[in-house]
Amino acid sequence: MVTVGTRGSTLALAQTQWVVGRLKEEWPDTDFRIQTISTKGDRNRGSLAAMAQKGDKGFWITEIEEALTAKRIDIAVHSLKDLPTEQPEGLEISSIPRRVDARDVLIGKEGRKRLADLPHGARIGTSSVRRKAFLLSYRPDLQVVDLRGNIDTRLAALASDEYDAIILAAAGLIRTEMRHRIDEFVEPDIMLPAPGQGALALETRSDDDLTIEVAYAIHDHTTDDRITAEREFLAGLGAGCMAPVGAHASVKGGILTLEGWVAALDGSQVIRATTQGDPGECADMGAELASDMLAQGAQALIDAAHS
Numbered sequence: 001m002v003t004v005g006t007r008g009s010t011l012a013l014a015q016t017q018w019v020v021g022r023l024k025e026e027w028p029d030t031d032f033r034i035q036t037i038s039t040k041g042d043r044n045r046g047s048l049a050a051m052a053q054k055g056d057k058g059f060w061i062t063e064i065e066e067a068l069t070a071k072r073i074d075i076a077v078h079s080l081k082d083l084p085t086e087q088p089e090g091l092e093i094s095s096i097p098r099r100v101d102a103r104d105v106l107i108g109k110e111g112r113k114r115l116a117d118l119p120h121g122a123r124i125g126t127s128s129v130r131r132k133a134f135l136l137s138y139r140p141d142l143q144v145v146d147l148r149g150n151i152d153t154r155l156a157a158l159a160s161d162e163y164d165a166i167i168l169a170a171a172g173l174i175r176t177e178m179r180h181r182i183d184e185f186v187e188p189d190i191m192l193p194a195p196g197q198g199a200l201a202l203e204t205r206s207d208d209d210l211t212i213e214v215a216y217a218i219h220d221h222t223t224d225d226r227i228t229a230e231r232e233f234l235a236g237l238g239a240g241c242m243a244p245v246g247a248h249a250s251v252k253g254g255i256l257t258l259e260g261w262v263a264a265l266d267g268s269q270v271i272r273a274t275t276q277g278d279p280g281e282c283a284d285m286g287a288e289l290a291s292d293m294l295a296q297g298a299q300a301l302i303d304a305a306h307s
């Protein structure tokens with residue numbers, strides 16, 4: 001019996017059921033069980049940004065990692081973009097399944113269904129500092145209004161008068177079978193996705209060889225190279241998942257292209273850079289792009305976001 005732990009949100013459960021379905025295909029004789037765990041992120045109604053400023057990077061995952069260490073669960077399924085770039089002692093990411101669409105999407109009211117067509121001063125709901133900064137860089141006239149909660153809560157908020165449109169990750173809507181709600185895929189040249197967006201991580205105990213083998217059966221090497229480049233870039237900046245940082249890697253014809261953006265919180269400045277190389281060098285490429293950008297002024301933007 002392999003116990004797979006996750007948060008209890010609709011999205012967390014949907015992605016964990018998908019993972020267990022894939023694992024069952026690979027290991028038809030193994031029994032899998034899903035165990036839901038409540039985290040600080042699920043319980044805290046305060047603003048995400050305030051929690052991040054307290055340096056609390058892992059508010060979606062601490063309780064899940066405790067359950068893993070205590071052997072109450074054997075595999076933890078996480079959204080990769082919520083996972084800090086370092087794992088605690090004794091735990092490791094042992095498998096990265098194939099990524100779905102990494103882009104952000106717009107969902108708007110009638111007549112508010114494309115970013116370029118939104119009226120002057122339109123109100124956009126998001127609580128992500130990255131989405132806010134890139135939106136304001138593209139359209140400084142827009143008003144970004146704080147909106148947090150799970151996908152269902154955020155979609156429901158669109159019915160109120162407070163928002164003309166909201167921005168979400170495509171992956172969350174695709175995984176919860178709500179793809180039909182997407183009005184526009186926002187292209188990465190307007191809004192670069194978060195590092196790891198659209199990818200999952202299976203975390204296990206480092207000494208649990210049997211479970212590691214089970215998890216690794218659904219590992220995807222190309223996704224791993226892409227997200228490694230993106231996360232090394234984020235780590236190299238000394239930034240967490242709450243910084244106005246975007247990163248997106250793609251692999252074509254055996255070449256990995258990594259793009260990184262760092263923004264001022266108000267969108268008044270965005271530093272952009274791109275690098276290309278062999279996918280085998282993905283970690284170094286991420287680290288090098290980060291140090292190039294720090295030298296180009298990204299340090300001041302990161303410091304300002306953290307202060």
Ligand SMILES: NCc1[nH]cc(CCC(=O)O)c1CC(=O)O
Pocket residue numbers: 079080081082167168169171172196197198199200
């Ligand atoms: N921070 C919450 C979160 N974590 C992962 C996803 C979406 C799914 C993914 O990126 O894999 C979301 C919701 C959102 O950003 O719209």
